Structure formats: structure tokens, C-alpha cells
Amino acid sequence: MGETGKEEYKIQSFDAETQKLLKTALKALQEFAHLALTNPALKQCWDFTFRSTCFQYYLRSPSLSHCDGCVSSLGGPCTTGAGVSKAADPSNVDLEKVANIIVDQSLKDRVFSKEAGRICYTIIQAESKQVGQSIFRRSLLNRLQQEYKDREELRTRSLQAWICYVTFICNIFDYLRVNNMPMMALVNPVYDCLFRLAQPDSLRKEEEVDCLVLQLHRIGEQLEKMNSQRMDELFSLLRDGFLLQEGLSSLSQLLLLEIIEFRAADWKMTDAAQKYYYSEVTD
Amino acid sequence: MESPAQAPLREAGRAASVSAGGRCEGAEREGAPHLYRTGPLAARLSPQPPRAMSFRQRSPHGSATSSPQPPPRWSQGRKRGADGKRRKQHEPESAVFEERKCGGSDSRLDSFTTPEGPGPLSRCSDWGTAVEEDEMRTSVNKEIARYRRKLLINEFARERKSSSGSSDSKESTVTVELETDEVVLMRRQKQINYGKNTIAYDRYIKEVPRCHRIPGVHPRTPNKFKKYSRRSWDQQIKLWKVALHSWDPPTEEGCDLQDIRPVDLGEMETESVGSNSESQTSCQDNDDTCSGTPTKVRHVDYQAEGEFDLEVCLSEPLKDFDTVS
Numbered sequence: 001m002g003e004t005g006k007e008e009y010k011i012q013s014f015d016a017e018t019q020k021l022l023k024t025a026l027k028a029l030q031e032f033a034h035l036a037l038t039n040p041a042l043k044q045c046w047d048f049t050f051r052s053t054c055f056q057y058y059l060r061s062p063s064l065s066h067c068d069g070c071v072s073s074l075g076g077p078c079t080t081g082a083g084v085s086k087a088a089d090p091s092n093v094d095l096e097k098v099a100n101i102i103v104d105q106s107l108k109d110r111v112f113s114k115e116a117g118r119i120c121y122t123i124i125q126a127e128s129k130q131v132g133q134s135i136f137r138r139s140l141l142n143r144l145q146q147e148y149k150d151r152e153e154l155r156t157r158s159l160q161a162w163i164c165y166v167t168f169i170c171n172i173f174d175y176l177r178v179n180n181m182p183m184m185a186l187v188n189p190v191y192d193c194l195f196r197l198a199q200p201d202s203l204r205k206e207e208e209v210d211c212l213v214l215q216l217h218r219i220g221e222q223l224e225k226m227n228s229q230r231m232d233e234l235f236s237l238l239r240d241g242f243l244l245q246e247g248l249s250s251l252s253q254l255l256l257l258e259i260i261e262f263r264a265a266d267w268k269m270t271d272a273a274q275k276y277y278y279s280e281v282t283d
Numbered sequence: 284m285e286s287p288a289q290a291p292l293r294e295a296g297r298a299a300s301v302s303a304g305g306r307c308e309g310a311e312r313e314g315a316p317h318l319y320r321t322g323p324l325a326a327r328l329s330p331q332p333p334r335a336m337s338f339r340q341r342s343p344h345g346s347a348t349s350s351p352q353p354p355p356r357w358s359q360g361r362k363r364g365a366d367g368k369r370r371k372q373h374e375p376e377s378a379v380f381e382e383r384k385c386g387g388s389d390s391r392l393d394s395f396t397t398p399e400g401p402g403p404l405s406r407c408s409d410w411g412t413a414v415e416e417d418e419m420r421t422s423v424n425k426e427i428a429r430y431r432r433k434l435l436i437n438e439f440a441r442e443r444k445s446s447s448g449s450s451d452s453k454e455s456t457v458t459v460e461l462e463t464d465e466v467v468l469m470r471r472q473k474q475i476n477y478g479k480n481t482i483a484y485d486r487y488i489k490e491v492p493r494c495h496r497i498p499g500v501h502p503r504t505p506n507k508f509k510k511y512s513r514r515s516w517d518q519q520i521k522l523w524k525v526a527l528h529s530w531d532p533p534t535e536e537g538c539d540l541q542d543i544r545p546v547d548l549g550e551m552e553t554e555s556v557g558s559n560s561e562s563q564t565s566c567q568d569n570d571d572t573c574s575g576t577p578t579k580v581r582h583v584d585y586q587a588e589g590e591f592d593l594e595v596c597l598s599e600p601l602k603d604f605d606t607v608s
Contacts, residue, residue, distance in 0.1 A: 134411075134415065137411065137414065138411030138412075138414075138415070139411070141409070141410035141411045141414060142409050142410060142411045144410065145409055145410045145411075178414055178417050178418045178421060179418060179421035179422055179425065181417075181421060183410075183414050183417065184413070184414075184417050185410045185413035185414050185417065186410065189410075
């Protein structure tokens with residue numbers, strides 16, 4: 001009776017867009033599986049998360065019929081259980097360690113950081129349902145907080161890691177909900193990160209601008225609902241940057257212009273914008 | 284010298300990396316600071332010495348007021364108290380549920396309420412705790428909505444039943460004032476959670492489904508939405524918990540767990556409960572009590588920390604489930 005999981009995922013009905021999302025999540029999942037092969041804590045986590053009905057439900061999506069080698073050797077959804085070890089007792093899994101591994105990985109791997117939020121969500125659900133605890137979530141959030149405190153240092157140390165961090169925290173904000181509401185605690189930190197990306201020295205770096213607009217595309221609307229004043233302020237910065245900043249590459253300028261228009265169109269892509277920004281240029 | 288316009292921006296969610304020098308990230312932006320002196324932001328600035336404005340040593344989880352009409356920020360959240368000593372960022376958790384009204388210029392609020400947010404945010408030192416509290420609060424709010432609906436439904440049912448001319452006689456029972464104070468509700472919810480997080484309670488609900496309960500014989504969870512005095516409520520909880528002990532498991536299963544816990548008088552004492560390795564996945568708690576308490580928390584491992592442990596009072600974020608693993 002894995003059907004009870006369905007209710008929780010009603011909102012994630014399998015429309016084309018969701019399938020697309022799931023496909024991208026699969027990459028992160030494969031990465032997770034790959035790590036789990038060599039890491040006992042992750043392996044245990046995989047076991048109990050995997051066996052949770054929710055996880056099975058969404059993994060069984062017809063669009064995910066292909067299984068990566070790692071996933072099947074761990075006991076992916078395609079295997080009927082022979083590959084799955086007896087369910088680890090979640091209370092014995094070192095979920096704090098798992099959380100740390102996931103954060104570490106997401107700081108290294110851009111693809112992973114884009115979709116690891118979904119994995120985290122799944123683990124949290126599994127832990128909550130099976131043992132009624134939220135150790136993983138707490139560890140994850142506190143680790144995120146640590147990194148947040150040292151973010152300036154992180155950025156100095158490694159631009160890539162910083163970009164990954166922002167991607168990850170936005171991804172977490174996107175997926176991790178509390179009673180169907182976004183996490184209030186993350187709103188300001190996420191804004192802070194975005195504000196940092198809107199600073200002149202960051203605007204001069206294309207990768208940072210790219211990260212910024214990507215995050216705004218994904219979570220801008222939600223963020224604005226949580227705090228519209230800060231969004232206004234952020235966009236003031238972006239407008240200023242676009243108009244006055246020196247040293248912006250033309251791509252960066254374009255990205256900024258696009259996001260400004262995007263928001264002006266109420267976070268929707270208009271046909272005109274689609275044509276202008278995303279269509280093939282003939283000349 | 285940082286642009287004054289940016290200070291409010293920087294204050295919100297400021298990380299602990301703000302140094303005593305009032306360094307603000309991005310303060311070095313040369314881009315267009317002058318725009319802020321004339322824009323809409325300029326109007327809300329109070330010309331304050333930089334120290335007061337930018338030294339919000341606030342907890343990173345960003346419990347800053349982010350509302351459009353905040354009380355003047357410079358009056359809150361001083362990094363140093365009146366005696367010049369640095370204020371500790373972390374408040375003892377027992378203060379979590381005391382809401383001091385805004386206004387004290389050198390006392391930091393224990394909680395903030397933002398218009399966009401769901402309710403008071405207490406000053407927590409870490410995101411994990413903040414989110415857990417958030418979760419409990421939203422759960423409680425959902426429950427009260429549910430309870431209200433239920434009352435309404437009952438009301439209509441009653442009105443329909445009463446004969447044509449005599450509906451007035453029922454009026455006095457219709458208007459019931461509910462307890463809506465969030466602080467109170469959260470405290471009561473915690474007390475309920477303590478009681479429900481026991482083996483005794485598990486055994487009780489398995490043994491006696493709700494439909495088979497006999498009022499007066501079978502314990503019933505006190506309804507946190509009804510108005511009761513503090514003493515009355517605490518007493519109800521106490522009696523309820525005592526009654527639940529009838530379902531304590533036989534001794535060999537470790538009845539240390541079932542020792543009567545100190546009654547939680549809102550002091551938020553930490554409790555150290557021996558851990559039970561068993562963890563059945565039973566969310567089939569069809570205990571949809573009138574208080575609408577969410578699915579029982581199955582908390583196996585309490586850790587007695589030096590402060591109140593919110594983990595103990597986790598609510599299930601999910602709806603009722605039947606997990607068959």
C-alpha cells in the first residue's frame with residue numbers, strides 16, 4: 001500500500017513540467033547514489049529513504065525508467081528488492097553526517113547543488129514519517145547556517161564554491177517547506193546572498209550574474225511574497241548595476257535586463273521577451 | 284563610510300560576521316550610492332550614528348523585522364547593552380515564549396512579528412530551531428482553523444435540529460470563545476506532545492479506538508483551544524497523563540519511561556527519557572482529537588541539553604499517513 005504516499009504528492013502530479021524536474025533531480029540522485037556506494041552513512045540513508053513510500057512513488061515515474069548503474073546496485077526502483085538491504089533503522093543512521101556530506105558535495109558540484117534540495121526533502125520526509133524526528137533537517141540547516149556566516153570567506157576562497165552555495169541554499173528554500181509554507185528562517189539569508197551577488201564586484205563576474213538571475217527565475221516570485229520590500233531593494237540594485245556599472249560584460253547586461261523585465265512581467269515569461277532573449281538571432 | 288541607505292538592508296539577517304567596526308558587506312560599492320539618498324529609501328532613514336544602525340548582531344536566521352513599517356530600527360537590537368557590555372546573542376530558551384512588546388530601546392525583542400510572516404518569530408540562535416518552531420506554529424494554526432470549522436459545523440447541525448421557534452434557546456451555547464493566543468497554544472501543544480510521546484499513549488490508542496472510547500473512563504486529550512485558566516489547564520494535563528499510565532507496558536519493557544514526568548508548568552524543563560530502540564512506523568493514529576492535534580510524534584531519543592529542547596515537541600509535518608514499509 002504505497003498509495004498513501006500519493007496524497008502528499010498530489011501537488012506533484014506528473015505533468016510534463018514535473019517530469020522535467022524529476023529528470024534533473026535524477027542527476028543529483030545518481031550523484032547521491034554514487035557517493036553512497038562508498039559511504040556507509042549515506043548508504044544507510046539511501047536505504048531508509050528509498051524504502052519510504054514517497055520516494056518510491058516519485059521514483060517510479062514512467063519518465064525515470066532508466067536506472068543508472070549506481071542506483072541499481074544500491075537497489076534502485078527497478079530492482080524488486082533483491083538489491084535492497086534490510087531497511088536501516090533511521091534512528092541509527094548518522095544523519096548529521098549525511099547532511100554534512102550532502103552540503104560538502106553541493107559546494108563542489110554545481111549540478112548537484114541545483115537539485116540536491118529535492119533529495120533533502122525526501123530524506124526529511126522519510127525521517128519524519130519513520131521516526132518522527134528531524135535530525136537531518138536540523139543538521140542540514142545548521143550546517144547551511146555555518147556556511148552562511150562565513151560566506152564572504154567562502155567567496156574569497158573559491159568563487160565556484162560560493163556560487164554552488166547560493167544555488168544550493170536557494171534550492172533548499174525552494175523545496176523544503178514547512179506545512180506547505182516556505183521556511184521563514186531562510187528568507188533573509190537567501191536575500192542576503194542575492195544582495196551579495198548584486199554587488200559591483202560580483203556583477204563584474206559573469207558566473208555570479210548568471211547564478212543570480214537563475215535563482216531569481218526559480219524562487220524570485222516566492223521570495224517576493226515573503227518579503228516584497230527587500231525584493232524592491234534588490235531590484236533597485238540590479239537596475240543601478242545595469243545602468244551604471246562599469247565593467248559589465250554584454251552578456252551580464254543582457255541577463256540583468258532580462259530578469260528586470262521578467263519581474264516586471266510578474267515573474268512570467270512574455271512572448272516578446274521570449275522572442276528577444278531566447279530566440280535564434282538571425283544576423 | 285557606508286551609505287546610510289544601505290544600513291537597513293544590511294541589518295536584516297546580518298550574519299555574525301559583522302565586526303565591531305561596523306563593517307558592512309558591499310559597503311564599498313561605488314556604483315551609485317547617491318541614488319539611495321534620494322530614492323524612496325532615503326525617506327525612511329533616521330540620521331543615526333552608524334554604530335546604532337549597523338551593529339545589529341543578529342542571529343543569522345534573519346529574524347529581523349522586514350516589514351514595511353518597522354519600528355525604528357535604531358532603537359532595537361543594540362549590540363551593546365546600556366552598560367557597554369556586549370549583549371549575548373543567544374537568549375535562554377525559556378524566553379522563547381515570552382513576548383515582550385516592542386519599545387524597550389535596550390532590550391532586544393524575544394520575538395518579532397513580520398506582516399508577511401505567520402506570526403512571532405522568536406530569537407533563535409540557529410536555523411534548525413527556528414524552522415522547528417515555525418513548524419509547530421503553523422501546525423497549531425492549521426489545527427485551530429480546523430477546530431473552528433468543526434465547531435461551525437456542529438453549530439449548524441444544532442440549529443437545524445432545534446425546532447422552528449426555539450432556536451433562541453440555543454444561542455448561549457453557540458458563541459464560545461476560543462483560546463487564540465499563540466504563546467499559550469504553543470505551550471499547551473508542547474504539554475500535549477509530552478504526554479502523547481509515550482509508550483503508554485501508543486498502547487492506549489491502539490487498544491481503544493476513538494469510536495470505542497467511553498467518556499469518563501477513557502482519558503481524553505484536553506482541548507487546547509478552549510479557554511481555561513492556567514491552573515485548570517495544568518491540572519487537566521496532569522490528570523490526563525496520570526490516567527494514561529494505566530496503559531503503561533509491563534515492567535520488563537523498561538517502565539522507567541513511564542515515570543510520571545514533572546508536570547510541565549510552562550517552565551520548559553528538559554526531560555531526559557531513556558531511549559527506546561523500537562520505532563514502529565505507526566502514523567495510523569486516527570486520533571483526530573477535537574483539538575486537532577497532529578499525528579503523534581514518535582520521538583525516540585531525547586537529549587537533555589542545557590536548554591529547552593524543542594526537538595522534543597516536534598510536530599509531524601505531514602498529514603496522517605499510513606506507512607507500511
